Amino acid sequence: MISMASYALFVLFAGGAAARDASGNITDLINGTLVSSELACKVDSSCKYGLHNSYSVMQLMSIWGPLIYAGCFAATLSTALTNILSVPRLVQALGIDRIYPGLIFFSKPYGKHGEPYRGYVLTFFISAGFLLIGELNVIAPLISNFYLASYALINFCTFHASFVKPLGWRPTFKYYNTWLSLFGFILCIAIMFLIDWKSSLITLVIIFALYLIVMYRKPEANWGSSTQEQQYKATLTAVHRLQNVSDHVKNYHPQILVLSGDPSSRPPLIDFGNMLTRHNSLMFIGNVVPMSMGYKNRLSVIKDGQKYLDARKIKSFYNVIDGLSMEEGVNALIKTTGFGKLTPNIVLMGYKTDWVQCRRQCVESYFNILYNTFSQRMGVVILRLPNGLEFSELNPEIPINGRHMHNANELGYTNALMPRANAASELLHVDSNLNLAGVDSTNSSFTVSNVPSMPNMTTSTRKYTVSQGDGIKYLTKGGSEVPKDVLDAVTIFLRKQPKGTIDVFWLYDDGGLTMLLPYILSLRSNYQNCKLRVFALSHGKDEVMEEKNMANLLKKFRIKYSELIMLKGLSTKPRMDTLVKHRQLIQSYCHNSVNEMRHLEEELHTLEEKTHRQLRIHELVVEHSSKATLVVMSLPMPRREAISAALYMSWLEMLTTDINCPVVLARGNQTPVLTFYS
Numbered sequence: 001m002i003s004m005a006s007y008a009l010f011v012l013f014a015g016g017a018a019a020r021d022a023s024g025n026i027t028d029l030i031n032g033t034l035v036s037s038e039l040a041c042k043v044d045s046s047c048k049y050g051l052h053n054s055y056s057v058m059q060l061m062s063i064w065g066p067l068i069y070a071g072c073f074a075a076t077l078s079t080a081l082t083n084i085l086s087v088p089r090l091v092q093a094l095g096i097d098r099i100y101p102g103l104i105f106f107s108k109p110y111g112k113h114g115e116p117y118r119g120y121v122l123t124f125f126i127s128a129g130f131l132l133i134g135e136l137n138v139i140a141p142l143i144s145n146f147y148l149a150s151y152a153l154i155n156f157c158t159f160h161a162s163f164v165k166p167l168g169w170r171p172t173f174k175y176y177n178t179w180l181s182l183f184g185f186i187l188c189i190a191i192m193f194l195i196d197w198k199s200s201l202i203t204l205v206i207i208f209a210l211y212l213i214v215m216y217r218k219p220e221a222n223w224g225s226s227t228q229e230q231q232y233k234a235t236l237t238a239v240h241r242l243q244n245v246s247d248h249v250k251n252y253h254p255q256i257l258v259l260s261g262d263p264s265s266r267p268p269l270i271d272f273g274n275m276l277t278r279h280n281s282l283m284f285i286g287n288v289v290p291m292s293m294g295y296k297n298r299l300s301v302i303k304d305g306q307k308y309l310d311a312r313k314i315k316s317f318y319n320v321i322d323g324l325s326m327e328e329g330v331n332a333l334i335k336t337t338g339f340g341k342l343t344p345n346i347v348l349m350g351y352k353t354d355w356v357q358c359r360r361q362c363v364e365s366y367f368n369i370l371y372n373t374f375s376q377r378m379g380v381v382i383l384r385l386p387n388g389l390e391f392s393e394l395n396p397e398i399p400i401n402g403r404h405m406h407n408a409n410e411l412g413y414t415n416a417l418m419p420r421a422n423a424a425s426e427l428l429h430v431d432s433n434l435n436l437a438g439v440d441s442t443n444s445s446f447t448v449s450n451v452p453s454m455p456n457m458t459t460s461t462r463k464y465t466v467s468q469g470d471g472i473k474y475l476t477k478g479g480s481e482v483p484k485d486v487l488d489a490v491t492i493f494l495r496k497q498p499k500g501t502i503d504v505f506w507l508y509d510d511g512g513l514t515m516l517l518p519y520i521l522s523l524r525s526n527y528q529n530c531k532l533r534v535f536a537l538s539h540g541k542d543e544v545m546e547e548k549n550m551a552n553l554l555k556k557f558r559i560k561y562s563e564l565i566m567l568k569g570l571s572t573k574p575r576m577d578t579l580v581k582h583r584q585l586i587q588s589y590c591h592n593s594v595n596e597m598r599h600l601e602e603e604l605h606t607l608e609e610k611t612h613r614q615l616r617i618h619e620l621v622v623e624h625s626s627k628a629t630l631v632v633m634s635l636p637m638p639r640r641e642a643i644s645a646a647l648y649m650s651w652l653e654m655l656t657t658d659i660n661c662p663v664v665l666a667r668g669n670q671t672p673v674l675t676f677y678s
Contacts, residue, residue, distance in 0.1 A: 010058075018057050022049040055137075083127075088119030097221035099214055141196045148195075149203050152188035155181045157226070166229035243340045249675040253281035254517070256381075257337055257344035259330060259369075261287050263305045263318065265392040266350060271493035272383055272662075273348050274314050275524050276517060283316040284337050284344055285309070288329030293322040311398045311472055327365040327372075334376050345669070346513070347373045351384035351656060355649045356589045367645035370638045374669065379513050380635060382665040384656045387489045394482060394490070397473040492662065497527050500629030501562070505535045505621060507634035512557070513668030518632045519559050530629045531562035535620075538566040557674045567620050574615040578654075582615055585650050603647055614651040622658050631659055635667035 023041040041047035051057055059065045092114075094100055095107020106118040133139050159181035161169045192200040258273040260266045263285055270285065277283040287305065298320055305318045319337065321329040337344055355363050373380050383389065474482045474490060488495075504518045515534075521527050536550050547566045554561060586604070590597040604611060614636065625631050633655065638648050656663040 019050050020052045021047040024049045087123045088116040091119040092116035097219050099219050145192050145199045145203050148188045148192045152185050155184035161226040164226045164229045249672045252673045254346050255282040255344045256346045256348050257284045259286055259349040263308050264396045266389045267490050268492050269350050269389050276520055285316050285318045286333040287320045288326050289322040327368050330369050331372055346379040348381045350389040351382050363645045371640045377669045379668040384663045386660055391490055394474045497629050499529045501533045502530045502630045503533045503625040503628040505633035510668035511671045512674035514634045514666045516673050517666055533563045534561045535565050535567055538568050570616055574612055578615050589646055615654055618654045628661050630662050632664040635665040
């Protein structure tokens, strides 16, 4: 307050005792009054005296002239000491946060207190550069502009914080006012342009460029800025507004919950879900760990999983459920994931290829998960690849940009993924069927071996490297290169597919999900070379009319397709080799158990017609889609009271076997997802 009052008094005293322009000639006074408009020097701008032209006015008005020099010296010294102590620390802080690349070199600390000696040298040379200009009147406008710019930014920051009103914003100044801060910001900018509009423009351009650098680099430093509070409140407001928006089929979004377990174990499953949701809707990734993990361990697993997804540029939300069985955990994920309108409506999971060999309890749990998902009015999508989805034996090498490495050390960053449960992996296990035999699996320098493990859980590690790229390199557990066929299987949904077809077997009316998903895939760059072929069932009454009606239906849905084929002969009995193959599958599952085989025989007899129907569909799919790039077909409904888990899994096995491309089984929840209206 004393400083502010002093500056105000100086202005009043100077303005009251001195004129703006004066010639210095006493005869210019007329009756003790100076008429500035009649001054000869004012006409040709040659006035040497007055507030506007003379810099000695303060000295002339003082009691004793040397006091002005003493005051200037004291102010200069105090400002210089303040700057030489604070500016290097500020430079060091900017370098530590890796905000501006050029300042990282000057952030190195020295001694016990981390003195920024390099920052001192930088500050000295910058100050010397201004002094070498040698003309105080040239330096003053530049310095004044930068000071005013900093004051303007401070005023704007306080105004923004007051306007957003975060709970942590509690100013201690008794007379603080929000709108006064805004007025101060506007006033500082106005004075900048009044002093020198050219240097003001340059200053604002520099500030804007520095801001863009921060926005582009996205430093990991967390300052708790009011911008974060603004983002939170804007998001909260948008979510509340969305809650009051009625659902309409035209605005349907496939919001997917992916049951992948550890994200790095099944990359193709996550990539497939990402293709369906990218730029359009939400994707949640769920991991169920039967063992209780504790807060810190669970948080570590979530952070590492999210870091892996971020490195692959996959926008999703990752969550871990621990301390529950797989069936209970998935039910918990289905019921609790998301909030309001931002909840999943589709569950995406991998096909269980080891259902014949695994425990009966796991097969029952897998079947119950499907049943419970449908009972919650959600759609189900099952993905099966020729070589499987399970790649937990691989070690992803996750690149981390060098600017973020300071969180650990200057040389590199190593982190370990917390263990995941064997039981969790077993239930949704998918054999890769790829040969990793002979690949080095010994420990290497890339493995963190001192990570605490949990009971019945295996330790999984990841390697983090400094890189400027965004891709992930996969290695074996021993650090050696992954065979090309394995790598191709991992990245199957990341590569651009050659010319081919996406075959859609639309067998049941499920609301249109079976048709919508391949349509979305056909819009992606990965499958833009593939054309849609639609297969529909013919009931044998009037095949020409049925085909015409189906074509009209697809036209109304505005779905472009290259070919429409009506499947005939579905009621025909399957070939003998197909029946034998299915019976062998059932026998393998029973493991020569007489009682179990007898029970399945009775069920097969009861459901003979439906079983033959599924086997016949298998024959038609193999016949028409042996060279397809992707096959999408309707998923049979799992009815717990009508069919056993074993027989149902045998249906799925027959539907998806002998197909040399990815197979997608999909079924909606009877909610329409396609509409005639644009």
